[in-house]
Amino acid sequence: MTHPVPTTERQTAVRRSPLRRLAYSQTAAPWLFVLPFILSFALFFAYPVLSAVNMSFQEVLPGQVRYIGLENYRGLWNPTFRKALMNSTEYTVFTLLVLIPLPLVLAVFLNSKLMVLRNFFRSTLFIPALTSVVVAGTVFRLAFGELEGSLMNTFVTALGFEPQKWLRHEGLAMFTLVVLATWRWMGINILYFLAGLQNIPRELYESAEIDGATAWDRFIRITLPLLKPITIYVLTISIYGGYAMFTESYMLWAGNRSPNDIGLTIVGYLYRNGLEQNNLGLGSAVGIALLVITFTVTMIQLKLTGMFRRED
Amino acid sequence: MKRHSFLFMALILALSLALAACSGGGGKSGEESSGDGTTLEFWTFNELHEQFYQHMAERWNEQNPDRKITLKANVYPYDDMHNKLLVALQSGTGAPDLADVELNKFPNFLKGTPQLVPLNDIVEPELDNLVKSRLDIYAKDGNYYGIDFHVGASVIYYNKELLDQAGVNPDDIKTWDDFAAAGKKVLEATGKPMTTVELNDMWSIWPQVAQAPGSDDLQTADGKPNLTSDVVVKPLAFQQDLVKQGIAVPAPGGGHHAEEYYGFMNDGGAASVWMPMWYMGRFTDYMPDLKGKIVIKPMPAWNAGEPRSAGMGGTGTVITTTSKNQDLAKAFLAFAKLSREGNIEIWKFLGFDPLRSDVWDAPELREPNKFTDYFGEDIFDVLLEVKDEIEGVIVNEQTPPISDAFRTSVLVRILQDGEDPVKVLEETQSQIQ
Known part of the structure; x- marks a missing residue:
């Protein structure tokens, strides 16, 4: 793969150090420049994944590690794991139902010239994404407290309802989780949709308007x-985000334990085990199971939305 | 031009490496006590524990000028510290010389071959003066691996004001049946519940289970889950009955460490709570309005004459096998936690009921501090009264799954949803086995 060196370069070739030759080599240089990525990928991604696969077939105890075949995977199919799977799936579905249409519509409003205080709303809706989820989770835990004086109970009693035990009831707990997710991710999703909207050529709207199309x-x-x-x-990252959710639940119940595992x-479950x-x-077996689940769901989703079809 | 940019890149790379090395070093160094000597690294999750050990290190250096130590202590968040320590011991590098391990996490460190140093040679000479059940919880196969800060004797804290309104004398409450009857009076007279029970933690149920005579509690003495036995069913049925009558309510926020509970209790929400001695600090710090209104008494017994307390919770300080100065670490640990001097400092510094029962009547423990200001001077009289009735608990590898089951489902199903205790416990027992 050696190429003829241009005459001007040839004159200086004598003075080149080996290091410099490496940097100009057409075969080696590309590798040299992607090396940092390859190294960090191998070290921080490929190795842990392979090691987790390996560990999922082991019993890992201090000073005593041994292979136990599929025992971990067999132990996985228990009511608590099924509960965790159900919770994660429900959470993912609800966040998708809220966090795709709502930000899309809001983005359209915020993109419109008719909207007042556009920049104000854009930034206020984005601020929660910058807040630490640890702080936000703690604030939400207190806002959704079970005493009559908590913020949410003040609202519902003002509307004439009974005060609720938000974090002890299955449906209300899921509701709280989804509200927290909505509050937190709304701004980010709006940002994505705004970027998308600004890429739509203006002329399309103008000609549609001339043809008499309504808003x-x-x-x-x-x-x-x-x-x-x-x-x-947005759908793809939200699916992953939904299944990988942990911190929100951890902060809302001040630990990894919620009554009857309604927030597990x-x-x-991985963390607990x-x-x-x-x-x-x-724990590794749970991690591999999570990988398989998100991979499958995402693949199905991409297939259904036609991501693999060739553009016409 | 091109050569320059390449050199520039190399320079940046070298710089960032150097910087990374700096920050690595900077992150590691914690607070150090003054003076030279052998460096011992110590990890904990509690800043007060760190201060206590620094204080003891200073005293050690005064008394042992030829064996001085520099205690390099790091305080990490609770979960972080235990996870870090577990991984460090699993991989065999990076662990400190000394570390605090909380009781609920301790069994994890005893799995497989414990990577901790047996402490028998410093514990055994003092065994007669120590509350032995508090050492057994950190033991495996006859080896003691951790030394606790406190006994954690469970007691009952009564709100005297509410009891007076109902005309109840706390000294007349000898058994849990008396307690229920007194609770009924309090409820009728004040409209307030007698007590609260925890749904997301073990401090209401475990002392009641452990105080029953005999060595079985949540597990049998030989380490089998014991959830369907009377020892466990009876207290849960008792608590459920109290809740159904309104004499007890589930603790607001789910447990006795919730912000909601502190507020509720501080406003005189319930007339009593049974918790370990170390809970005194929560009263002084989070329930200031109850100052002077709380009296500490021994817990009621199941039957008159049966044990009235159990040692609850705790944090064991351990020495790791990767430590290069194990003997020095051991000598220092013995000085800080097993000596008479150390035990008196534990009360003064931390407000815990110390492990050595022979210091409980020491005059130093009667000196005024924030606890005697709040609860009165005779705090240790209660402890001396129940001295021989402090039951131990069985802690082993099955403890984490069992307590997880209680904290997530068993207590909620029985005390909140009103399910049949026997049915719930049978289901849980079969899942754990």
């Missing part, structure tokens, strides 16, 4: 179809 028609027939790539992207997620009960083998 609704323009939204349905121009905005939505042209936002499809960005919607698919798959990652929470792998670290809290020092069973890293089972």
Whole structure:
């Protein structure tokens, strides 16, 4: 793969150090420049994943590590894991139902010239994303407290309802989790959709208007179809984000334990087994199961939304 | 030009490496006590424990000028510290010389071959003066691996004001049946519940289970889950009955460490709570309005004459096998936690009921401090009264799953949802086995 060196370069070739030759070599240089990425990928991604796969077939105890075949995976199919799986799935579905349509519509409003205080709303909706989830979780825990004086109970009693035990009731707990997620991720998703909206050529709307299309028609027939790539992207990261949720639940119940496990997620189950009960083998098996689940769901989703079809 | 940019890149790379090395070093150094000597690294999750050990290190250096130590202490968040320590011991590098391990996490460190140093040679000479059940919880196969700060004797804290309104004398409450009857009076007279029970922690149920005579509690003496036995069913049925009658309510916020509970209790929400001695600090710090209104008494017994207390909770200080100065660490640990001097400092510094029962009547323990200001001067009289009735608990590898089951489902199902205790406990027992 050696190429003829240009004459001007040849004159200086004598003075080149070996290091410099390496940097100019057409075969070696590309590798040299991607090396930091390859190294960090191998060290911080590939190695841990492979090691987790390996550990999922082991019983890992201090000073005593041995292979136990599929025992960890067999132990996985228990009511608590099923509960965690159900919770994570429900949470993912609800966050998708809220966090795709709502930010999309809000982004359209915020993108419109008619909207007052556009920049104010843009920044205020984004601020929660910058807040530490640890702080936010603690504030939400107090706001959704069970005493009559808590923020949420003040609201519902003002509306004439009974005060609720928000974090002790299955449905209300899921509601709280989804509210926290909405509060936190709304701004980010709006940002994605705004970026998408600004890429839609203005002329399309103008010509549609001339043809007599109403605002609704323009939204349905121009905005939505042209936002499809960005919607698919948001959908994909939201699915992963939903299944990987842990901190929110951890902070809301001030620990990894919620009554009757109503807030237990798959990652929470991993944490409980792998670290809290020092069973890293089972923890790894949970992690691999989570990987398989998110991978499958995402693949199905990408297939259904036609991401693998060739563009016409 | 090109050469320059390449050199520039190399320079940046070298710089960032150097910086990374700096920050690595900077992150590691914690607070150090003054003076030279052998450096011992210590990890804990509690700043007060760190201060206590620094204080003891200074005293050690005064008394042992030829064996001086520099205690390098790091305080990490609770979960972080235990996880870090577990991983360090698993991998065999990076562990400190000394570390605090909380009782609920301790069994994790005893799994497999414990990577901790047996402390028998410093514990055994003092065994007669120590509350032995508090050492057994950190033991495996006859080896003691941890030394606790306190006995954690469970007692009952009564709100005298509410009891007076109902005309109840706390000294007349000898058994749990008396307690229920007194609770009924309090409820009728004041409209307030007699007590609260925890849904997300073990401090209401475990002392009641452990105080029963005999060595079985949540597990049998030989380490099998014991959830369906009378020892466990009876207290839960008792608590459920109190809740159904309104004599007890589930603790607001789910437990006795919730912000909601502190507020509720501080406003005189309930007339009593049974918790270990170390809970005194929560009263002084989080329930200031109850100052002077709380009296400490021994817990009621199941039957007159049966034990009235159990040692609860705790943090064992351990020495790791990777430590290069194990003997020095052991000598220092013995000085800080097993000596008479150390035990008196534990009360003065931390307000805990110290492990050595022979210091409980020492005059130093009667000196005024924030606890005697709040509860009165005779705190240790209660402890001396129940001295021989402090039951131990069985802690082993099954403790974490069992307590998880209680803290997430068993207590909620029985005390909040009103399910049949026997049915719930049978289901849980079969899942754990």
